[in-house]
Amino acid sequence: MQGEPVEIPEVMQAVVTTGTGGYEKLECESVPIPVPGPKEVLVKVLAAGVNNTEINTRLGWYSSSVTGGTGDMSDDGDLPDGGWNGVTPFPFTQGTDCCGEVVSVGVGCNDDQIGARVLVRSCMRKHGFDRLECIWMGSDFDGAFAQYVKVPESEIFKVGCNWSDAELATIPCAYGTAENMVHRAGVREGMKVLVPGASGGVGSAVIQLVKRRGAEVIAITSASKREAVTQIGADRVLSREDDLLEVLGKESVDIVIDNVAGTGFGIMLQLLKRGGAYVSSGAIAGPMVELDMRDMYLKDISLIGCTAWEEPVFTNLISYIENGEIQPLLAETYPLFKIADAQRDFLEKKHIGKIVLIPPS
Numbered sequence: 067m068q069g070e071p072v073e074i075p076e077v078m079q080a081v082v083t084t085g086t087g088g089y090e091k092l093e094c095e096s097v098p099i100p101v102p103g104p105k106e107v108l109v110k111v112l113a114a115g116v117n118n119t120e121i122n123t124r125l126g127w128y129s130s131s132v133t134g135g136t137g138d139m140s141d142d143g144d145l146p147d148g149g150w151n152g153v154t155p156f157p158f159t160q161g162t163d164c165c166g167e168v169v170s171v172g173v174g175c176n177d178d179q180i181g182a183r184v185l186v187r188s189c190m191r192k193h194g195f196d197r198l199e200c201i202w203m204g205s206d207f208d209g210a211f212a213q214y215v216k217v218p219e220s221e222i223f224k225v226g227c228n229w230s231d232a233e234l235a236t237i238p239c240a241y242g243t244a245e246n247m248v249h250r251a252g253v254r255e256g257m258k259v260l261v262p263g264a265s266g267g268v269g270s271a272v273i274q275l276v277k278r279r280g281a282e283v284i285a286i287t288s289a290s291k292r293e294a295v296t297q298i299g300a301d302r303v304l305s306r307e308d309d310l311l312e313v314l315g316k317e318s319v320d321i322v323i324d325n326v327a328g329t330g331f332g333i334m335l336q337l338l339k340r341g342g343a344y345v346s347s348g349a350i351a352g353p354m355v356e357l358d359m360r361d362m363y364l365k366d367i368s369l370i371g372c373t374a375w376e377e378p379v380f381t382n383l384i385s386y387i388e389n390g391e392i393q394p395l396l397a398e399t400y401p402l403f404k405i406a407d408a409q410r411d412f413l414e415k416k417h418i419g420k421i422v423l424i425p426p427s
Contacts, residue, residue: 072169072180074099074108079426080212081405084157086126089406097159100208100216102172107179107219109186113235114210114402115163116412116421117267118350123154123205135328135352137413154205161210162188162203163422165234168222175219183231184222185384186210188238189246189375200374211402213425223384233394234387236420240267241275241383241392243347246375247323248275249382251345255280257320260337262286262330263350264295264303267395267420272323273298274392284319286310294418298395310337317365321345331355335362343368395419402426 078099084091102108118136122128127136164186168179188203203209203217225234253259259276263269264285276283277299285300292303304313310333322334322344328351334344335358344367349355362369386392397417400408402425412421 072110074170074214078213079402080159080208081161081402082157083124083160086124086154086156089409091124092405093157094403097212099214102170102175102216104173105175105219106172106216107168107175107222108170109164109166109184109215109217109222110169111161111164111166111210111213111215111425112183112231113163113165113399114161114423114425115235115237115239115267116405116408116423117162117239118348118412119162119202119205119239120160120211121409121413123160126154133352133354136350138352155207159208159210159212159215160204161212161215161423162205162239163235163420164188164203164210164215164217164238165231166210166215169214171219179219179222179224182222182224183234184224185234185238185380186215186217187221187223187375187380188242189373190218190221191374191377195377198374211405211423211425223380225384225387227387229387229394230396232399232422232424233396235422236267236394236396237383237387238380240420241271242375242379243372244268244271244275244323245383246379247345247347247370247372248272248279249376249379250370250372251321251323251343253279253281253321257281258284258318260284260286260314260319260322260324260334261300262322262324262326262334264298264300265291265418266325266350266415268325268348270295270298270395270419271392273300275386276323278386278391281320284314288415291418298418325349326351327355328352329355332358332361335365335367338365338367340365341367343370345370345372347372397421399424 265287325348327349397419
């Protein structure tokens with residue numbers, strides 16, 4: 067019953083990432099259960115989503131020495147600076163997505179929260195929303211690839227819906243990232259929005275979030291996923307092999323929301339209308355791009371980098387869920403300790419939506 071104390075064991079099972087490298091760096095261990103401090107809560111993890119960022123951090127992709135795409139990474143490099151904010155705190159527990167149950171609270175917290183099913187906001191603005199500095203659960207401190215996780219009380223959000231735990235775990239990182247980009251870009255009714263990488267967790271979330279704002283979505287994906295992306299809500303679906311300039315024409319879209327980058331970056335700027343915006347929070351095809359400055363400044367294009375989430379983003383998502391305005395895209399679930407299998411399947415990119423891990427109860 068909500069608000070009543072829960073008996074908590076002293077140790078838990080967790081996947082500990084010991085350094086940069088291959089799947090051998092993912093070690094299943096018994097570790098002490100964290101104790102919540104003042105204004106912190108302990109959450110029993112019910113489900114935890116799998117994201118590009120966990121794999122990228124394990125491989126060290128965020129290191130400035132890496133110039134290739136995420137699929138080009140080897141697993142034999144020592145890249146401790148390959149985290150979001152510099153040096154990764156190895157060994158630690160990854161896991162950026164968490165649906166869980168509050169089981170204990172620290173000093174200064176509301177006991178009535180015990181027993182509540184919550185989502186944890188992955189991106190935390192510890193200095194407030196008037197500054198861009200942020201930390202990420204599962205990247206800068208221990209995350210949800212465990213039976214329990216400790217987080218600030220301010221970062222849990224109760225959600226009332228009939229979704230399963232696994233369905234809720236598809237939301238935080240992918241939909242938070244997507245909503246942040248849509249929000250920052252000012253997407254509104256009547257706009258045309260181009261979404262490369264439309265079948266991934268973030269891309270498929272962008273489609274839904276752009277459509278709920280009344281804009282038109284032009285999606286880009288592999289030929290085998292065109293029908294599935296159409297069913298998500300895209301108004302028009304193009305293949306990666308299509309000549310975008312020939313099919314769409316120059317200055318044909320208002321906004322590009324692109325986590326692909328790589329060699330296609332320059333074309334995206336040519337497709338943008340005057341005064342358009344290119345918005346990104348990733349670069350799975352490669353971070354090094356060619357930019358013709360004339361395509362940017364002569365058309366008054368805005369380049370918007372999106373990592374730190376704006377204040378309305380997560381509360382928006384909770385309201386969308388509770389009002390039935392978005393749907394979960396759950397591809398598959400795996401037991402927590404099958405994490406290597408889950409990440410291998412994730413990298414094959416045959417799925418639509420999110421893969422989710424379920425810890426032992």
